[in-house]
Amino acid sequence: MPGSHRRKRAVFIINSLAGGGAERIMTTLLRASGPWRDRYDISLVLLDRERGAYPVPDWVDVIEFDSRHRLLPGVLALRRLLAELRPEVTLSFLTRANVSNIAATWGTQTTCIISERVNSSAHFGGRMRALASKLLLRLSYPRADHVIAVSDGVAQDLVRNFAVRSNRISIIPNPVDHALIETLGAKPMVPPVEGEFVAATGRLVPNKNFAMLIEAFAQSGLPGSLVILGEGPERRRLEAQIARFGLQGRVRLPGFVDNPFAILKRATLFALPSNAEGFPNGLVEAMACGLPVVATNCASGPSEILLDRAREAVQGLVPCAAGAVVPTNDPHAFAEALRLVHDPAMRALRGAAASAITRKFDIVPTTGRYWETIEKIVTASRRPPFSAHGSGIATSGQVS
Structure with missing residues (x-):
């Protein structure tokens, strides 16, 4: 000391x-x-x-x-x-x-x-x-x-x-600063989001693979909307994809948000579609907000955090206490996992498990x-x- x-x-x-x-x-x-x-x-x-x-x-x-x-x-x-x-x-x-x-x-x-x-x-x-x-x-x-x-x-x-x-x-x-997340999470949402929604965060760059997430959301049939917080060079491509799927008004790209925790606290679940991460901050912070999660089994981090297993030891769609881990760049598996984790009967339990996991990162x-x-x-x-x-x-x- x-x-x-x-x-x-x-x-x-x-x-x-x-x-x-x-x-x-x-x-x-x-x-x-x-x-x-x-x-x-x-x-x-x-x-x-x-x-x-x-x-x-x-x-x-x-x-x-x-x-x-x-x-x-x-x-x-x-x-x-x-x-x-x-x-x-x-x-x-x-x-x-x-x-x-x-x-x-x-x-x-x-x-x-x-x-x-x-x-x-x-x-x-x-x-x-x-x-x-x-x-x-x-x-x-x-x-x-x-x-x-x-x-x-x-x-x-x-x-x-x-x-x-x-x-x-x-x-x-x-x-992970749990006290700060609690304080900021209690503040009003800016911008406000109406109704039920899935949240995602990160720069709009190819490695974050939000294009796959948008496709998976379209296939999932989930109600409500998808809100992707972040800015970057992929914005126009993603906006064109949203239009192709007819998801205008249901998939929102509000850009960089000063206080993402106020939005995360009110989301239904969190999605991490990345092809590569180091330690996925957005995933862990969403879990600290009490959100169940769907994450790709990318290099590196999600399998270690959610399953306590090396990436190579994980195959296919794997449910877990806090949500599900799915293969990278597989919109069909991601859509299936979104439906699974969205289940209202298990959502609160999965969110509580997610929050508990993050305590070791305090x-x-x-x-x-x-x-x-x-x-x-x-x-x-x-x-x-x-x-x-x-x-x-x-x-x-x-x-x-």
């Missing part, structure tokens, strides 16, 4: 605080880090100058660059700053911030910790630019002092495909695991290098 020692400096790094799951988790983590203020001066570096969607505690020193989404300017600016601040440790979220963190701390006394939020192999796909990104990760990620993965699937992907040694990985899921113990890992790695980095033969990936913040 925090004690009365000389304060060190910890620098957190992320691309920006524009709307997104990783950005929200970064501010959640910082907000819960107050008990460590007597041990650390805490700074937050934003690589890009963008309008922030999430507030930062006023005791966190915020430094904003203007890298314009480019890697090299961010690396150079960050290296200059770290030379001035001389922090004991850095912790970064998101790929570009992670690579910048590794490059800026290379050859210094600063302990470099990165957090991988996505299943990188599934996230990047197979295009030429994606292949270049994968190569950059394979060259850089093994040079971090430690990697925090948000799920076992993400951790295994780092070991198999990006040459990260297993003894340099800890698995810590994203924190903000206080999860934030504690982050800081325990930070302090262990800072201490370990002052000793001889890690053994080349790790004893395995560490869980619950434990370092092998």
Whole structure:
């Protein structure tokens, strides 16, 4: 636990605080880090100058660059700053911030910790630019002092495909602020949604596969509407698909919403149609709102959260206490699962089970695991290098 020692400096790094799951988790983590203020001066570096969607505690020193989404300017600016601040440790979220963190701390006394939020192999796909990104990760990620993965699937992907040694990985899921979700969930819905509805959240991008969800909803015959919260480049394509299915007025795309919890609290169930996730924040936060869920068995996270099983061990449509897990990109199976989980006789029980599962991700113990890992790695980095033969990936913040 925090004690009365000389304060060190910890620098957190992320691309920006524009709307997104990783950005929200970064501010959640910082907000819960107050008990460590007597041990650390805490700074937050934003690589890009963008309008922030999430507030930062006023005791966190915020430094904003203007890298314009480019890697090299961010690396150079960050290296200059770290030379001035001389922090004991850095912790970064998101790929570009992670690579910048590794490059800026290379050859210094600063302990470099990165957090991988996505299943990188599934996230990047197979295009030429994606292949270049994968190569950059394979060259850089093994040079971090430690990697925090948000799920076992993400951790295994780092070991198999990006040459990260297993003894340099800890698995810590994203924190869930139940008290804040309850407070925000009690507020009025903006925008208001009338009647019964299925909810989904996420950026409107191909990997989230909302096109499949719209098709499944059309096949399901469920009453009411489908509300997809989020914005992104797929909007026009999705709007055209909604028109083709004749679902105007029944499928709504309200865009980015400041308070999604007020809407989630009033939904019938939650749908996660993704082809790839790291740790599905939207799924867990919807479960914390007491919603039963239908989720694809994507890489990574849903099967671990809902079934406590590896993705590879799950085949077909699998009902569970909190809802159902279905194969990826299968609208027929997803429609069947929507009908199953929509059943009013079981909906309340499934919602209660979903909420109970999320308690293991509560903000206080999860934030504690982050800081325990930070302090262990800072201490370990002052000793001889890690053994080349790790004893395995560490869980619950434990370092092998």
